[in-house]
Amino acid sequence: MKAILVGVEYDHMYYDLDISMNELRDLSEACHIEVKDVVIQKLSLISPKYYIGKGKVEELKHMLDEDDIVIFNEELTPLQVKNLTDALDVEVTDRSDLILRIFESRAQTKEAKLQVEIAKNQYLLPRLAGMKEELYSQQGGSGFRGSGEKQIELDRRIIHRELIQAKRELAAIVKQRQTQRQLRIRNQEKVVCLVGYTNSGKSSLLNYFTDKKVFQEDMLFASLQTASRQVKLKNHHRIIMSDTVGFINQLPHHLVQAFRSTLEEVKEADLLVHVIDSSSPYCDLQIETTLNVLEALGVKDTPMLFVYNKVDQDRYAFLQPKEPAVFISVKEKINLDLLEDKIIELLFKDYELIELYIPYDKGEVYSQVKQAYEMIKEEYLEDGIYLSFYIDRKQIHKYQDYIYKSIN
Ligand SMILES: Nc1nc2c(ncn2[C@@H]2O[C@H](COP(=O)(O)OP(=O)(O)OP(=O)(O)O)[C@@H](O)[C@H]2O)c(=O)[nH]1
Numbered sequence: 255m256k257a258i259l260v261g262v263e264y265d266h267m268y269y270d271l272d273i274s275m276n277e278l279r280d281l282s283e284a285c286h287i288e289v290k291d292v293v294i295q296k297l298s299l300i301s302p303k304y305y306i307g308k309g310k311v312e313e314l315k316h317m318l319d320e321d322d323i324v325i326f327n328e329e330l331t332p333l334q335v336k337n338l339t340d341a342l343d344v345e346v347t348d349r350s351d352l353i354l355r356i357f358e359s360r361a362q363t364k365e366a367k368l369q370v371e372i373a374k375n376q377y378l379l380p381r382l383a384g385m386k387e388e389l390y391s392q393q394g395g396s397g398f399r400g401s402g403e404k405q406i407e408l409d410r411r412i413i414h415r416e417l418i419q420a421k422r423e424l425a426a427i428v429k430q431r432q433t434q435r436q437l438r439i440r441n442q443e444k445v446v447c448l449v450g451y452t453n454s455g456k457s458s459l460l461n462y463f464t465d466k467k468v469f470q471e472d473m474l475f476a477s478l479q480t481a482s483r484q485v486k487l488k489n490h491h492r493i494i495m496s497d498t499v500g501f502i503n504q505l506p507h508h509l510v511q512a513f514r515s516t517l518e519e520v521k522e523a524d525l526l527v528h529v530i531d532s533s534s535p536y537c538d539l540q541i542e543t544t545l546n547v548l549e550a551l552g553v554k555d556t557p558m559l560f561v562y563n564k565v566d567q568d569r570y571a572f573l574q575p576k577e578p579a580v581f582i583s584v585k586e587k588i589n590l591d592l593l594e595d596k597i598i599e600l601l602f603k604d605y606e607l608i609e610l611y612i613p614y615d616k617g618e619v620y621s622q623v624k625q626a627y628e629m630i631k632e633e634y635l636e637d638g639i640y641l642s643f644y645i646d647r648k649q650i651h652k653y654q655d656y657i658y659k660s661i662n
């Protein structure tokens with residue numbers, strides 16, 4: 255199977271076509287589809303009927319072999335899929351579908367699998383009517399072969415039922431995560447989320463901070479599940495650091511919706527560490543895309559640190575960095591210490607060192623403190639325990655009665 259990629263340059267488009275077509279090629283390759291040609295058309299408006307102009311459809315038809323596939327750079331409407339499939343008589347698909355396929359092949363946890371299934375079925379449902387039978391079964395249809403409208407209606411109902419079921423299962427998992435999160439909030443743990451474009455180095459950075467490694471790889475969408483790790487920083491500061499799914503331009507709407515729950519974490523973070531591939535020629539656009547997806551998720555006002563990664567590639571000199579920024583290389587371990595300082599500065603600026611003296615009969619206070627904070631010093635004295643640790647100034651009043659008064 256070989257692919258012809260099709261893109262349209264139209265008035266007022268919101269992305270750069272060249273960049274986007276290159277990315278479509280990467281996405282195809284990630285799906286193990288070889289690209290044999292790229293077709294670009296300039297139009298003032300997208301055609302509602304065929305996406306491209308009628309003449310271009312004819313031209314395309316002549317370029318096709320029997321088992322080729324045509325991949326459009328934007329999500330086609332169900333009507334366009336149907337018309338194009340009828341006219342071209344080969345498999346017709348789009349960017350969203352490729353992204354969904356990649357997500358599907360990468361999903362490992364139950365949660366990620368459910369999320370992808372939901373997104374895929376929502377994408378598939380309105381497009382059923384336009385699909386050719388064999389294509390539909392390839393895409394993991396209901397398994398019932400047959401043709402005609404009756405069959406499609408039947409399949410539609412099955413998919414619909416599956417969707418409801420998957421959403422229910424997902425909701426249960428999400429609820430469980432929420433409970434865990436609330437526990438953390440009660441424990442006062444600060445949460446840092448690594449966000450950014452796919453392949454920017456988020457997982458690599460998390461792996462630098464922890465021994466419990468996550469998957470990192472030079473490919474699009476290596477990580478689909480949020481991985482959270484407890485990380486100890488300098489000065490006994492303890493945080494939770496979470497790696498998240500990478501973003502890409504024109505991320506399918508259904509996918510963003512389905513991954514909302516995974517990304518809830520991002521909404522509740524105390525700090526977003528925005529990891530950027532400074533070696534990419536499209537660096538600025540990737541930053542914009544990430545910021546736009548975050549906005550679509552309802553994330554605003556969360557402090558953000560811009561981390562320009564891969565400076566070992568020496569492309570960063572041309573950048574106009576956003577502030578506050580740190581330039582690092584995870585691979586060559588450049589400026590990682592500085593990054594850690596910056597994270598501490600942003601997260602713990604309201605923290606100060608306190609010393610407590612908790613009498614032995616106040617065991618509950620002692621265990622509360624021990625659970626919530628990382629101790630710098632702990633000493634067993636005659637009538638009680640001496641503790642020193644960093645704490646948010648706003649929380650000090652809770653322990654006012656136990657402030658350690660030195661004898662001198
Ligand atoms: N040259 C260079 N490569 C790096 C650096 N940091 C990470 N990489 C490489 O970039 C690729 C992507 O790294 P990941 O950590 O998997 O990226 P990610 O942001 O988690 O990607 P997704 O999970 O797809 O969103 C890997 O091949 C890394 O080895 C760096 O500082 N310099």
Ligand SMILES: [Mg+2]
Binds near residue numbers: 456470476498500
């Ligand atoms: Mg990753």
